[in-house]
Amino acid sequence: MKKISIFKSTVQLIVVTAIIAMFTRCEDSTKLQALVIADSEEVGNGLETILENSGLFSTKLVTKNPSDFQKYDVVVLDVAKGDWDNNTKAAFAEYVKNGGASVLVGASAVAFGDWAEMTEIAGTPAGAGLVKSSDAFEYSVRNLKKDHPITAGLQPNWMHSTDYLSFNTSMITGQTEVLATAWADTLQGGDGAHLPVMAAINYGQGRVFHTTLGINASATDLTPLQCVGFITILQRGAEWAATGVVSQAAPIDFPNAVSTHEWPEYKPLTLDQVLEKAATYEVGKSTKYLQDFTMMIRESDGSPETFGMYEDKILAFLASPASVESKKYMCRELSWMGSEKSVATLEGLTADPELGDAAKYALARLKP
Amino acid sequence: MKNNRRQFIKKAAGGALGIFAVPYIIPGSALGKNGAVAASNRIVLGGIGLGSQGTWNSRSFLEKKEVQYVAICDVDSAHRDKAVSMVNGNYKNTDCRSYADYREFLEKEKLDAVTIAVPDHWHALIATAAANKGIDIYGEKPLSRSIKESRAIVNAVEKNKVIWQTGSWQRSLENFRRGAELVINGRIGKITHVEVGLPNGRRPIGTPPVMDVPESLDWEMWLGPAPAVPYRGVSHWDWRWIMDYSGGQLTDWAGHHIDIAHWGLGYDRTGPISVEGEGVYPREGIFDVPVEYDFTCEYATGVKMRVANSSRLVHGMGTAWYGDKGWVHVDRGDVIRTSEPKILEEVIGPEEIKLYKSTDHQQNFLDCIRSRKETITPAETALRSISVGHLGEISMLTGKKLAWDPEKEVFTNNEYANRLLMRPYRGEWKLEINS
Numbered sequence: 001m002k003k004i005s006i007f008k009s010t011v012q013l014i015v016v017t018a019i020i021a022m023f024t025r026c027e028d029s030t031k032l033q034a035l036v037i038a039d040s041e042e043v044g045n046g047l048e049t050i051l052e053n054s055g056l057f058s059t060k061l062v063t064k065n066p067s068d069f070q071k072y073d074v075v076v077l078d079v080a081k082g083d084w085d086n087n088t089k090a091a092f093a094e095y096v097k098n099g100g101a102s103v104l105v106g107a108s109a110v111a112f113g114d115w116a117e118m119t120e121i122a123g124t125p126a127g128a129g130l131v132k133s134s135d136a137f138e139y140s141v142r143n144l145k146k147d148h149p150i151t152a153g154l155q156p157n158w159m160h161s162t163d164y165l166s167f168n169t170s171m172i173t174g175q176t177e178v179l180a181t182a183w184a185d186t187l188q189g190g191d192g193a194h195l196p197v198m199a200a201i202n203y204g205q206g207r208v209f210h211t212t213l214g215i216n217a218s219a220t221d222l223t224p225l226q227c228v229g230f231i232t233i234l235q236r237g238a239e240w241a242a243t244g245v246v247s248q249a250a251p252i253d254f255p256n257a258v259s260t261h262e263w264p265e266y267k268p269l270t271l272d273q274v275l276e277k278a279a280t281y282e283v284g285k286s287t288k289y290l291q292d293f294t295m296m297i298r299e300s301d302g303s304p305e306t307f308g309m310y311e312d313k314i315l316a317f318l319a320s321p322a323s324v325e326s327k328k329y330m331c332r333e334l335s336w337m338g339s340e341k342s343v344a345t346l347e348g349l350t351a352d353p354e355l356g357d358a359a360k361y362a363l364a365r366l367k368p
Numbered sequence: 369m370k371n372n373r374r375q376f377i378k379k380a381a382g383g384a385l386g387i388f389a390v391p392y393i394i395p396g397s398a399l400g401k402n403g404a405v406a407a408s409n410r411i412v413l414g415g416i417g418l419g420s421q422g423t424w425n426s427r428s429f430l431e432k433k434e435v436q437y438v439a440i441c442d443v444d445s446a447h448r449d450k451a452v453s454m455v456n457g458n459y460k461n462t463d464c465r466s467y468a469d470y471r472e473f474l475e476k477e478k479l480d481a482v483t484i485a486v487p488d489h490w491h492a493l494i495a496t497a498a499a500n501k502g503i504d505i506y507g508e509k510p511l512s513r514s515i516k517e518s519r520a521i522v523n524a525v526e527k528n529k530v531i532w533q534t535g536s537w538q539r540s541l542e543n544f545r546r547g548a549e550l551v552i553n554g555r556i557g558k559i560t561h562v563e564v565g566l567p568n569g570r571r572p573i574g575t576p577p578v579m580d581v582p583e584s585l586d587w588e589m590w591l592g593p594a595p596a597v598p599y600r601g602v603s604h605w606d607w608r609w610i611m612d613y614s615g616g617q618l619t620d621w622a623g624h625h626i627d628i629a630h631w632g633l634g635y636d637r638t639g640p641i642s643v644e645g646e647g648v649y650p651r652e653g654i655f656d657v658p659v660e661y662d663f664t665c666e667y668a669t670g671v672k673m674r675v676a677n678s679s680r681l682v683h684g685m686g687t688a689w690y691g692d693k694g695w696v697h698v699d700r701g702d703v704i705r706t707s708e709p710k711i712l713e714e715v716i717g718p719e720e721i722k723l724y725k726s727t728d729h730q731q732n733f734l735d736c737i738r739s740r741k742e743t744i745t746p747a748e749t750a751l752r753s754i755s756v757g758h759l760g761e762i763s764m765l766t767g768k769k770l771a772w773d774p775e776k777e778v779f780t781n782n783e784y785a786n787r788l789l790m791r792p793y794r795g796e797w798k799l800e801i802n803s
Contacts, residue, residue, distance in 0.1 A: 298766065365790075
């Protein structure tokens, strides 16, 4: 029974999507129009940049008195204290109900106090309060839905960058689908619980993606927004709300079960940026940039041409003033993906007191 | 060089077999398992690696009256001291000899058998050295750290005709044997796939500072063929979470639950034809083995085997075979569950496949030393079990679906992956693959 109803709603979504897509194309150029409503310019600009970096959205930011919701394909809301007048509230609820789309970030769902429609839009029962951890910390998010467009293909467990863990006391109403939870060991009387932190909601004809992640973002600390996990779900959540489908693949450096990962500029580092950051590696520091490089190699087509390009980068790296420890790591990479091209360089390093062993290690595989 | 004592035991065993004509297992009682055994007829045993697992194995052998435990070897004098007092305490004498270097140990001691429990990166060098001395071996799983090292061990064991028992002791437990026997006799129909759940990865511990090597420990010898690194307090036990020494939970447990999966499938002498999967690697700290892993192998029969950290699988830990008529799930703690309760009541008929039965893993080794028959987990079987773990590891490290030739033991669609079949050895350490 449940499966059938999901299937039905998927069909509906696809139909609606097609209509919206046609409408959008006619209305505007190629991009989805997103209205971002935030308390501060800094946070608002962060959200705008995230959306625009997906290549799917053009954005407009307002920090007060939003209007003309119906002009947008999606309205992204990240406010801690809502002060809309009743007309604005009614216009927003009407917009979503009539097939609009919204993304609610952080505390937005409870920012307006006693607003009945908002509890339905956000999928939180009337009177639900927001519970927030006393400190910001890195925490593990568990994706519950492997086949929802927003969470499909993402790591089943991933670490969110330093943020408050917050949740609405219950994110469950009839139309709500909880997509992800986070483990809180102290928020509920010390017993620990998986608390809903991401949900997809149907409100009238509209779709809403609601996440409590990002709540600690402020003008002075944008870390929660720089989390690659947050960036990914915001981009996907906004696309899903606006169109019903998600076309964006998961980034290869998506945070994993044990490590956070951030994009300071809200977009993936280029190969050269990754190598530049990797070059400062010392034992004890994060290996994340070295591993980003490994992931690029691993996720590539694996052809000799592509590996040759990466090999050239490594050979240049070995000739650069990069740290000894980062060069040792690169010798390990060469050991399996290198070619004859690396042999002379490696042989030249075998007498090096610091890199000799690493060079011999690589040669043992390249010249067996 | 084979020693005389071993020859004597072999002859005695041949005689016993001739009289009783017992296949595979000689009744322990015939050889005085529980009674006194003349010193001249005892199996002379030594131990290499006396950490937690080595101590556990040694205790089990010390309980056997047909064993004379004579010497131990470890790179840590603290381990040596504890082991010597354990052995001497058992015999109430001061005879146990102690060595720091396994080469000297193997050279000087005249052993029938040795029990080896050292970090994985040392398995191949020590096991091949012992085999080349003609010594029977109880070796810990996983067989080795890489597929070529595994092959080196099997080659040395077969060439020297030594008896090998792997520490894959689950085969000597009734629930695992029963589950595998139901599967191999078709009680859940034609097998379509298997799910093998192994422990979730150890969480990172950060990077402990470089510290003074404890006086008791020969760190250089502990590292042996592995790359030289300063000591950070990670030697005993926690070596498992660093790829230079181990593949983590995946390779630690492949020799248990994948081993059982193969048993039920009858795949003890073959391997998959393809492998594809994904690992999650820590980005912080010195541990670098995957904390999550999930890969699928396909066999020439069409059977697929998914291996993953347990939280990703329906049955969690253990081995779950799925056939077109149901499933069987086995795990530690005597777990044996089936899709239909009546499957558990099935009787295996006299004409059907009876899997090798052992109820005591150490005893099975001792019995086979005398009978010169194969143990319940011989080296080739162990190679096939751990190879699945190593293949999964390589598919995760390369990020590619790999085609594997289980006969030639090479990847046929990816030359880069073939380089990962062996871990380079440091300095003067050399392993002879074809001894």
